[in-house]
Amino acid sequence: MGIEARGGQGPRGKGSLRRLVKRLTTDIDELDADDLSEHVEAENARKACDCRSGEEVTVLGRLRTVELSPRDAVATLEAELFDGTEGVTLVWLGRRRIPGIEPGRTIKAQGRIAMRDGQKVLYNPYYELQTAT
Incomplete structure (x- = not known):
């Protein structure tokens, strides 16, 4: 009786074993995407794949890249935000650096989607730096 519970037959055993097997056999990018998608829903943000040009949106995700892109003498800081479904490029015109905007950081951004x-x-989105989870 006690052996069965330890062997994964208890109420939490089967689900925990499935989650462990999934984590061990799934690509790290896919796991990250699943995790980010859960946080998007919890923060009342929209999935990037559901956002359309011209809409006022709030998106939440992890910054994959951050780079300075000088365009015709105007500095432009660009960051790729990935929320588990699709990427959104965040562009701050006239900025060379913003403290906290760095690869791997999770942020919530708000603004009007353009293509x-x-x-x-x-x-020039409004943004909030998120604490690590």
């Missing part, structure tokens, strides 16, 4: 070269973009 640039077929990619979703938020220009």
Whole structure:
């Protein structure tokens, strides 16, 4: 009787074993995407894949890249935010650096979605740095 419970037959045993097997056999990017998708729903944000050009949106995700892109003498800080479904490029015009905006950081951004070269973009978004979870 006690052996069965220890062997994964208890009320939490089967689910825990499935989650462990999934974590061990799934690609790290897929696990990260699943985790981010859960946080998006919890923070009342929209999934990037559901956002359309011209809409006022709030998105939440992890910054994959952050780079300075000088365009015709105007500094532009660009960051790719990934929420588990799709990427959104965040663009701050006239900025060379913003404290806390760095790869791996989770942020919530708000603004109006635009399209640039077929990619979703938020220009000068309002943003909140999120604590690590």
